[in-house]
Amino acid sequence: MSFMPTFSSLDQLADIQLDGLKWTVDHAYKGSAFYRNKLDAAGITPSDIQSVDDLKYLPLTTSQDLSDDYPFPLLSTPMSEVVRIHASSGTTGKRKVLCYTRKDIEDWTNFFARCYEMAELTHEDRVQICVGYGVWTAGVSFQAGCEKFGAMAIPAGPGNLEMQMEFLVDFKTTVMCCTASMGLLLAEEVERRGLRDRIHLKKMIYGSERSSDAMRSRIRKLLNLSDMYDIPGMTELYGPGTGLECRAHDGIHYWADYYILEILNPETLEPVADGEVGEMVITTLRKEAAPLIRYRTRDLTAMKKGMCSCGSLLPRHDRILGRSDDMFIVKAVNVYPGQIDSALGLVNGIGCEYQVVVDRVDGKDVMRLRVECAQGEDSSLMSDKARVVKDTIRRKILVTPDVEIVPYGTLPRSERKTKRVIDNREN
Numbered sequence: 304m305s306f307m308p309t310f311s312s313l314d315q316l317a318d319i320q321l322d323g324l325k326w327t328v329d330h331a332y333k334g335s336a337f338y339r340n341k342l343d344a345a346g347i348t349p350s351d352i353q354s355v356d357d358l359k360y361l362p363l364t365t366s367q368d369l370s371d372d373y374p375f376p377l378l379s380t381p382m383s384e385v386v387r388i389h390a391s392s393g394t395t396g397k398r399k400v401l402c403y404t405r406k407d408i409e410d411w412t413n414f415f416a417r418c419y420e421m422a423e424l425t426h427e428d429r430v431q432i433c434v435g436y437g438v439w440t441a442g443v444s445f446q447a448g449c450e451k452f453g454a455m456a457i458p459a460g461p462g463n464l465e466m467q468m469e470f471l472v473d474f475k476t477t478v479m480c481c482t483a484s485m486g487l488l489l490a491e492e493v494e495r496r497g498l499r500d501r502i503h504l505k506k507m508i509y510g511s512e513r514s515s516d517a518m519r520s521r522i523r524k525l526l527n528l529s530d531m532y533d534i535p536g537m538t539e540l541y542g543p544g545t546g547l548e549c550r551a552h553d554g555i556h557y558w559a560d561y562y563i564l565e566i567l568n569p570e571t572l573e574p575v576a577d578g579e580v581g582e583m584v585i586t587t588l589r590k591e592a593a594p595l596i597r598y599r600t601r602d603l604t605a606m607k608k609g610m611c612s613c614g615s616l617l618p619r620h621d622r623i624l625g626r627s628d629d630m631f632i633v634k635a636v637n638v639y640p641g642q643i644d645s646a647l648g649l650v651n652g653i654g655c656e657y658q659v660v661v662d663r664v665d666g667k668d669v670m671r672l673r674v675e676c677a678q679g680e681d682s683s684l685m686s687d688k689a690r691v692v693k694d695t696i697r698r699k700i701l702v703t704p705d706v707e708i709v710p711y712g713t714l715p716r717s718e719r720k721t722k723r724v725i726d727n728r729e730n
């Protein structure tokens with residue numbers, strides 16, 4: 304049984320998207336006072352949607368709209384059709400709560416099964432799911448998708464390293480699902496206990512936060528993995544599983560038969576040129592309880608050009624390169640922290656932690672970049688390395704920073720979000 308979409312050309316995909324767009328606008332207009340008011344104010348009726356291109360006339364939806372409409376925002380079906388709710392952790396402002404109908408849950412489960420298919424699992428695989436269970440979208444969806452696909456789910460939850468190690472060895476887990484930082488923690492524990500020859504892990508599906516190339520290659524090496532797959536996801540758009548890297552590891556295939564992705568300049572709200580970085584704006588095609596119409600995710604990425612070498616017709620976006628709120632401008636260049644992550648990933652011998660300090664000196668912007676050296680390296684011997692970092696940043700981001708390599712472990716870190724950019728010009 305395959306969970307891949309059945310369209311066989313991009314024209315067919317466009318037809319699916321037009322049908323889904325028409326249905327969504329009509330459904331939201333009829334079912335939700337919030338959307339009806341918004342569309343009325345913009346002077347648009349559902350019958351105005353005649354092509355996917357008409358998307359651009361629709362008003363944008365923001366996270367502010369979700370908090371204004373708390374606790375059940377965007378609800379477009381009667382409450383009696385809602386079978387489940389999920390909520391985000393609410394790290395910024397009020398918690399986001401989203402409603403799901405039975406069909407929403409089925410759709411989500413089906414396209415999550417597609418993730419495991421994209422990662423080329425088989426029914427023989429044993430999948431240790433080390434993500435949060437509860438009101439969050441993660442645990443339950445990883446598990447439902449795994450069962451639907453037909454592999455064996457081990458609902459381990461996050462944390463509890465002792466138990467994770469026991470499961471890895473005793474249950475012969477072959478696939479680990481976790482955040483990248485949990486993955487690194489597990490990998491280092493396996494190394495510390497000398498368990499590498501006693502475990503059977505082959506793949507990791509990781510997500511939900513930034514991770515550098517350095518971090519990924521360390522996890523891969525410590526666990527002797529054949530493949531690692533980045534999985535995107537946000538509560539507003541069902542949850543995790545809305546796309547996956549394929550074996551070509553050249554971007555994330557996203558499920559364009561379930562949602563339309565636009566990449567807009569976060570300041571002008573116009574589409575960026577093909578391949579340029581911008582904000583992901585999402586319109587769902589089948590979501591019943593809480594459909595999204597041009598929802599501004601604040602996540603930054605770029606479309607990948609051309610067809611993937613794996614042969615899939617599903618389009619691709621780049622990794623999530625950060626939040627549009629985190630963007631800063633140096634010498635008239637837009638800089639996103641995620642771009643610094645990717646640039647640093649190209650340099651050997653340095654760690655994955657860094658800090659950017661931007662000042663204005665004599666009316667000019669000055670960007671200073673402090674980067675940790677890799678574990679076991681001597682930072683005082685790395686002036687050559689600083690030059691390499693400087694050149695790499697200049698080449699990739701078009702800004703030339705002052706670079707200082709500092710000892711491993713000296714920059715601040717935190718479990719969730721570390722503040723990496725200090726902009727002194729705002730004061």
Ligand code: ZN
Binds near residue numbers: 549550556611613
């Ligand atoms: Zn591919």
